[in-house]
Amino acid sequence: MLHFPIVLIFITGVMQLKSKKVSYALLTVSCIAALITAISGFFLGLGSDKLNGLLYWHQIMGAAVALGMTVWYWVASSGYSNRILSNALSILLMVLTGFTGHYGGMITHGKDFLALPSEKRNDIIPENPLIYQHIVAPILDDKCVKCHNPDKIKGELLMTGFTNLLKGGESGKTIIPGNPDESELISRLELPLEDEDHMPPEGETPLTTTEIMILKGWITRGASDTLRLEHLENTDPLGTLIKALMVPEPQEKWQELAVVADSTLARLGSDYLTISRIAATSNALRVAMYNPPDYDPGTITRLKPIAENIVELDLSDLPIGKKEMDMIAGCSNLEWLEIDGTPVDDGVLDTLKVLSKIRLLKVYETNIGDNSLVLFEGYKNLEQLYLWQTDVSEAALGRLKKLKPELKLYRGIDEGLREFFLESDTLRVNEENKGL
Numbered sequence: 001m002l003h004f005p006i007v008l009i010f011i012t013g014v015m016q017l018k019s020k021k022v023s024y025a026l027l028t029v030s031c032i033a034a035l036i037t038a039i040s041g042f043f044l045g046l047g048s049d050k051l052n053g054l055l056y057w058h059q060i061m062g063a064a065v066a067l068g069m070t071v072w073y074w075v076a077s078s079g080y081s082n083r084i085l086s087n088a089l090s091i092l093l094m095v096l097t098g099f100t101g102h103y104g105g106m107i108t109h110g111k112d113f114l115a116l117p118s119e120k121r122n123d124i125i126p127e128n129p130l131i132y133q134h135i136v137a138p139i140l141d142d143k144c145v146k147c148h149n150p151d152k153i154k155g156e157l158l159m160t161g162f163t164n165l166l167k168g169g170e171s172g173k174t175i176i177p178g179n180p181d182e183s184e185l186i187s188r189l190e191l192p193l194e195d196e197d198h199m200p201p202e203g204e205t206p207l208t209t210t211e212i213m214i215l216k217g218w219i220t221r222g223a224s225d226t227l228r229l230e231h232l233e234n235t236d237p238l239g240t241l242i243k244a245l246m247v248p249e250p251q252e253k254w255q256e257l258a259v260v261a262d263s264t265l266a267r268l269g270s271d272y273l274t275i276s277r278i279a280a281t282s283n284a285l286r287v288a289m290y291n292p293p294d295y296d297p298g299t300i301t302r303l304k305p306i307a308e309n310i311v312e313l314d315l316s317d318l319p320i321g322k323k324e325m326d327m328i329a330g331c332s333n334l335e336w337l338e339i340d341g342t343p344v345d346d347g348v349l350d351t352l353k354v355l356s357k358i359r360l361l362k363v364y365e366t367n368i369g370d371n372s373l374v375l376f377e378g379y380k381n382l383e384q385l386y387l388w389q390t391d392v393s394e395a396a397l398g399r400l401k402k403l404k405p406e407l408k409l410y411r412g413i414d415e416g417l418r419e420f421f422l423e424s425d426t427l428r429v430n431e432e433n434k435g436l
Contacts, residue, residue: 005033009069009097013090022086024076031073038066061100068093125246132162132225135242136218139211140165143200162225177223180216189215214241234406254284257309257333264306273299278311284333288314300324307331316362317341325351338362340386346371353378362386364412370396377403388412 008030015022041062072089125134144159159165159174168174168184175183188199189212200206207215217238221227232239260283265275272292278284287310289300301323303310307330315324316338325344328337329351337358345367352358358379363372369391376385377400387397388411401409 005030005037006097006101008033009065009093013094016086016090022076027073027076031069034066034069038062058100058104061096065093065096065100068096125242128228128230129242129246130225131218131227131229131238131242132223135214135245137162139207139214143205143207143211146204147200166223175219175223177219178221180219183219186212186216186219210241210244214238217241254278254282254311254333257283259283260285260306260309268302268306270299275306283309284311285309286312289318291318295319297321297323301327303327304330308333310334312336314338315342319343322348322351325349328352329354331355333357335359335381340364340366342366344368349375356380358382360384363390364410365389368392373400376400382407384408384410386410 008026012022012026012030015026041059068089072086072093075085075089129135140159165174171184173183174185180186185199188197189207191198193202193206198206217236218227221232221238229239229242265277265285269275273287273289276286278286285306287303292299295318297320300315300318300320304327307327310331311333313328313331313334313336315328317340318324320339320342325348328334328339332355334355335357337352337355337360340362341364343366344363346369349363349366349368349372353375356379359381360383361376361379364386365388367390370393372392373396376382382404383406385407387409397409397411401407
C-alpha cells in the first residue's frame, strides 16, 4: 500500500519525461493508488496524539501528491493535456513523492537516518555502566522510541529520556519503580504476540527475553538513572545479564586479528604440534602440543609470528622454560591457557602478568605457591582456575575466593573422598587380590 504507489508515480513520471506515451490505464492506477495511500496515511496518523513536526509535514505532502495525481488524471482525461503541462506535473509529483518518502523515513528511522555520522557510534558498554543510560535506554531506542518520540506520540507516551519515561502516558505510569508486574511497560511486552495491545505492535521487532528480563530487573531495583553495575551484588541476576551483553560475539572480537594463511599453519605445525582455527574462516587459533620423544623449545618459540592470533594454548606436561614462557607472554589475545604438569614456578609464571584477556588457566601439578596469587588477582577476566597439587595454601585460596567470589576455583578432589573411591574401586581390589 505504501511503496507500490511510489514506484508507479516514478514510472509514470519517467515515461512522460522520456517522451513516451503514458498509458491512460497506468495513469488511472497511479492516481487511485496515491489516493488510497494518502487516505490510509491519515487514518494511520490518528494513532498519534499530536500532529507535530515530521508527521504533520509528511501528511501534508502525502495529500499534495494525491492531489497532484488527481489533477494530472483530470487533465489527461479532459483532453486539455499538453506536453509542457504534463512534464511539469510529472517533475512536481516526483519531487513531492521524494520529500514525502524522506519525511516518512525520518518518522520511522529517526531524523538522521540518511545523514553521515558526525562521530563514530560507540556501541561498546563501558566497564562500569550506568544501567539506564548504557543498557536500558539503548533497548528502548531500538524497539520503542520509533512510535513514542516527539514526532510520533502514541498513547500520549514519550520514551525519549528518563523523565518522559517516568511520566507515563494515557494508560497511566509506564513503569512503577520496584514493581515490574504492575508496570504498564512490562505488561504490554509480556502480552501474547497476537494480542492487539502487545508492544511493539505487529510488524515490528519484539524485545528478546533477555531484554525484557533486563527491564524487569532494572525496575525491580528502583528504576533509577544513577544505578551502576558495581552497585549490584556479584550474584545478582541483573548483573549477570549485563555482563553477558558486555562480552562481544567471538567472531566480532576476533575480526581485527591479522590474516594467517593456511600454508603458514601447515609450516609451523608438526606431528606433535597441532594448529587449528577456532572457526572455519577465523584467524583466531587453537594450539596444542604433545610431549615428543626429543623435546625442542624451538617448536614453541617458532610460533612468535602468529602469537597474537593464538587464543587457546595447551602445553600441558611439557618441560617448558623461560623461552617458551616469553613466547606465551607475547600471545596478547590469549584466553585459554593450559600449562599444568609443567615445571613452572612463581618466578616464571610472573612473566604472564601481561595477559589481560585470560579467562581459563590450568596450572595444577606445578611448583607455584602463594606468590602467584597476585597474578591471579590481576586477571580481571579470569573465570576458571585449576590449582590442585600446587604449593598454594588454603589461606591464600580463601583470600582469592573472597576477592573474586565469581571465580570458579578447582582445587581437586578431597583426599578423604579420594581414598574412599580408591578403597571401593572393584578393579583395584581385584588386582590387589591377584598380587598385581
